[in-house]
Amino acid sequence: MSPKRIVLRFMAATADKPIIYQLIRDYDLLVNILKADINPRKEGMMVLEIQGEPEQYTRGLDYLRSLGITIQPLSQDVQRNETRCTHCGACINVCPSNALYLERPAMTVHFNEDQCVVCMMCVRACPYKAMEVCF
Amino acid sequence: MAVEKSLAAINARIKSGKVVVLTAEEVIPLVQEKGVREVAAQVDVVTTGTFGTMCSSGAYFNFGHTRPRMKMSKVWMNNVQAYAGLAAVDAFLGAAEVPDNDPLNSIHPGEFRYGGGHVIHDLVARRPVHLRALAYGTDCYPRREINTVIAIDDLNEAVLFNPRNASQNYNVAVNLSDRTIYTYMGVLKPHLGNANYSTSGQLSPLLKDPYFRTIGLGTRIFLGGGSGYVIWQGTQHCPQSIALAEGEELISGGTLAVIGDLKQMCPEWLLGASFLGYGASLTVGLGLPIPILNEEIMYWASRSDADIYAPVIDYGLAYPAGNPEPLGYVSYAQLKSGTIELEGREIPAAPLSSYPRARQIAAILKDWIQQGGFLLSEPVALLPSIGAAPSLKPLHEKKPEVNSPNGRGGQARG
Numbered sequence: 001m002s003p004k005r006i007v008l009r010f011m012a013a014t015a016d017k018p019i020i021y022q023l024i025r026d027y028d029l030l031v032n033i034l035k036a037d038i039n040p041r042k043e044g045m046m047v048l049e050i051q052g053e054p055e056q057y058t059r060g061l062d063y064l065r066s067l068g069i070t071i072q073p074l075s076q077d078v079q080r081n082e083t084r085c086t087h088c089g090a091c092i093n094v095c096p097s098n099a100l101y102l103e104r105p106a107m108t109v110h111f112n113e114d115q116c117v118v119c120m121m122c123v124r125a126c127p128y129k130a131m132e133v134c135f
Numbered sequence: 136m137a138v139e140k141s142l143a144a145i146n147a148r149i150k151s152g153k154v155v156v157l158t159a160e161e162v163i164p165l166v167q168e169k170g171v172r173e174v175a176a177q178v179d180v181v182t183t184g185t186f187g188t189m190c191s192s193g194a195y196f197n198f199g200h201t202r203p204r205m206k207m208s209k210v211w212m213n214n215v216q217a218y219a220g221l222a223a224v225d226a227f228l229g230a231a232e233v234p235d236n237d238p239l240n241s242i243h244p245g246e247f248r249y250g251g252g253h254v255i256h257d258l259v260a261r262r263p264v265h266l267r268a269l270a271y272g273t274d275c276y277p278r279r280e281i282n283t284v285i286a287i288d289d290l291n292e293a294v295l296f297n298p299r300n301a302s303q304n305y306n307v308a309v310n311l312s313d314r315t316i317y318t319y320m321g322v323l324k325p326h327l328g329n330a331n332y333s334t335s336g337q338l339s340p341l342l343k344d345p346y347f348r349t350i351g352l353g354t355r356i357f358l359g360g361g362s363g364y365v366i367w368q369g370t371q372h373c374p375q376s377i378a379l380a381e382g383e384e385l386i387s388g389g390t391l392a393v394i395g396d397l398k399q400m401c402p403e404w405l406l407g408a409s410f411l412g413y414g415a416s417l418t419v420g421l422g423l424p425i426p427i428l429n430e431e432i433m434y435w436a437s438r439s440d441a442d443i444y445a446p447v448i449d450y451g452l453a454y455p456a457g458n459p460e461p462l463g464y465v466s467y468a469q470l471k472s473g474t475i476e477l478e479g480r481e482i483p484a485a486p487l488s489s490y491p492r493a494r495q496i497a498a499i500l501k502d503w504i505q506q507g508g509f510l511l512s513e514p515v516a517l518l519p520s521i522g523a524a525p526s527l528k529p530l531h532e533k534k535p536e537v538n539s540p541n542g543r544g545g546q547a548r549g
Contacts, residue, residue, distance in 0.1 A: 092485035093329035107490035127408040
């Protein structure tokens with residue numbers, strides 16, 4: 001199975017559950033935490049990249065849902081606003097995964113969502129606020 | 136026979152619809168194929184373009200008089216302060232001004248989400264802008280405060296007036312320090328992690344007439360999507376040519392002061408910009424037509440990215456300290472390839488000014504001229520050429536004398 005990127009949102013009550021440990025041990029999944037904002041007794045969110053057997057992946061996600069965690073695919077959440085983008089290039093070198101790249105010789109900026117690791121550097125570095133990330 | 140054309144003859148060809156206009160990009164392969172003389176005879180005008188962030192920009196306004204009258208002494212537009220030390224209802228808004236309550240860099244790097252450049256963009260986009268003003272009150276101007284909403288078309292005047300735009304050439308910024316830095320040249324990673332540059336190279340206006348043979352006071356230009364004029368050399372105008380190894384030369388230092396009616400400009404070509412950790416600014420679309428009066432002008436207008444060089448400067452230590460000795464020189468062809476070589480290493484390079492937008496500006500200007508709606512203007516005086524402007528002076532700090540107004544004022548308050 002190719003790696004899948006998902007956004008988890010959880011309630012204050014589930015924020016202290018060792019979900020990563022369970023995903024790895026019980027479902028044999030390869031878990032990469034791309035972003036996390038978790039605080040004890042507060043609502044939280046986490047962006048994960050998960051790889052594993054499709055069946056185990058489905059069961060793992062069912063386990064998360066059973067805890068009341070909502071799951072969204074990440075691809076819906078990272079967007080480039082094409083009307084705002086001026087193709088200046090300020091984002092190119094801050095992008096660690098080459099998801100943002102220049103097409104030569106046109107020198108236009110392109111965004112490959114599949115490569116994005118949601119580090120948010122482009123969101124901060126874009127002078128025109130053309131990179132929009134909403135979880 | 137050497138080619139010699141007059142501006143009047145070119146304008147006559149524009150009016151008769153026979154003018155031949157090419158963009159600075161289009162003319163390069165043509166000159167490489169046919170030679171300078173033949174193309175100089177064929178082509179009347181070469182158009183250039185740049186779309187980059189230009190902090191030394193702003194706009195002045197006349198808001199119209201209030202009833203009762205008011206001599207506005209402090210003015211804010213969308214919470215961004217404009218300079219009002221002018222006549223009653225005049226003010227100048229600078230592109231780099233930020234709101235009084237902006238967190239700035241208190242949590243570094245600050246975001247600078249809104250500033251003077253954004254206000255200018257909002258006005259041009261026909262959005263309502265909040266105007267707040269204070270005054271101390273006089274017999275002739277008794278009113279002391281106003282809170283209202285303005286729109287650009289309601290103002291008597293809204294004029295874009297940029298004291299320094301269209302830098303001829305610019306540094307390639309790198310970072311030799313051991314931490315990430317946040318500059319007006321973008322985010323620079325430590326230990327030469329990346330290189331940022333900010334001109335449109337072979338499309339850049341002042342690199343295509345580097346000796347200022349055609350550019351002067353009154354030159355009509357593309358400015359912010361409308362037409363504007365060159366009105367003076369820009370601040371820090373000091374064009375120079377420095378011989379580099381391998382017979383190449385570095386041309387840099389020229390700038391323009393420009394002006395134009397903000398009301399006829401477009402939001403697409405005047406954009407508020409936010410530079411992480413640095414500040415707010417305005418990105419300006421500017422294009423200059425170069426009349427091909429002779430072969431020399433054609434030669435310079437046809438120089439390509441491979442012929443045009445920029446200095447590489449360390450923004451980690453040397454630039455902020457004020458000792459920007461170049462680490463090396465690279466051509467725009469190298470920069471645009473995406474990798475430059477420096478100190479035996481390959482460094483990823485990226486632009487900050489939009490090449491696709493610069494190309495679009497040159498094409499729009501070409502179209503305006505071909506359609507007959509944009510005649511070239513004869514400059515009243517040319518701007519100082521390479522070597523003709525006084526060299527730039529640094530600010531020397533001096534201790535104020537005790538009897539000077541500043542010295543005495545300081546003591547009295549102390």
